[in-house]
Amino acid sequence: MGQRVLVTGGAGYIGSHTCLELLNAGHEVVVLDNLANSSEESLRRVQELCGKSITFAQLDLLDAAGVDALFATHQLDAVMHFAGLKAVGESNDIPLHYYSNNITGTLHLLEAMKRHGVWNFIFSSSATVYGVPESVPITEEFALSATNPYGRTKLMIEEILRDVAKAEPQLRAVLLRYFNPIGAHESGRIGEDPQGLPNNLMPFVMQVAVGLRDKVAVFGDDYDTRDGTGVRDYIHVTDLALGHLAALDALPQIHGCVAYNLGTGTGYSVLEMVRAAAQASERTIPHEVVARRAGDVGEVFADASRAARDLGWRATRDLQKMCEDSWRWQSKNPSGYKTQ
């Protein structure tokens, strides 16, 4: 049965793809976003793709009264909470801003949920909560830690939710720990639109492929991995979006607060990613090995079996599909949403 879902951060990269899948599955979507790192164009295109409409509130989670009023206006069944700042480097430079935006924003949301009796919650957590993992693959039982303020906001929000779950037995909270989301909707109409220099590997690689940047800097080739470069668990953003729908369907069976890894379970190295992107784009992608990036871990990939067991979800889109879809988005929209 269709639910009315509040999607915070719904105009952003992962949120917009999730809105599309929610609408396709017959749910109603209310988006709350302050557009700090996104544009309304993404939502316009989501609506165009599915022929359904979204209720959009341009609102900051720091505006507690505004958030409360939104809950008073719409009878919500569930909340998917994507809104937050996510740049690791920036979080080291302006930690107070990160704590305020991500933590205080989440508190306002949870307070409004409590006041209005909305107890179904799905949170965008991250594999960063595993800090420097002791081994791979990573299960949800691994020790949690953080190595930067961004990661600490994710960890703190997880802890806040575990506390709230103890105090409020009605709460059903799913913590989705994303590994490395890449790719774009297969239409090439929506995708990731980083502002300025991309922080993550794949947007950078795609900008090199399309000619916006000269070459990819490979951060270290002396890790203990098969070719010495860093290994990550890249997951197609549509698979990730579908993970949220699976979590929404499973919420009635969830008690308290439960974490799930959303990854494919397979790791690829930086050089393998560059090669796959070159193949998909049929472009050469110049690259050069430089020093390691501070704080980076050699190898990270998920054990995603808990999500398969409890949510009936697994990623199905392979690396070639991820790269082809990234390239379709990048080549059709070389400057992101600003082009059209």
Ligand code: NAD
């Ligand atoms: P994004 O920046 O594209 O989307 C986040 C959205 O939240 C943006 O549209 C932004 O305008 C909005 N926002 C930020 N602060 C807000 C506030 N105070 N009030 C209202 N709106 C606000 O990022 P994304 O890649 O789509 O990530 C979504 C979520 O997933 C984030 O919480 C991020 O930390 C988490 N996550 C992302 C990745 C990744 O690699 N992209 C990995 C793990 C976890």
Ligand code: UDP
């Ligand atoms: N990386 C790289 N060059 C870049 C960006 C990233 O070599 O310009 C490497 C990075 O060291 C890591 C992998 O690519 O091994 C993925 O990095 P990303 O920042 O996308 O994700 P995260 O490190 O947060 O998992």
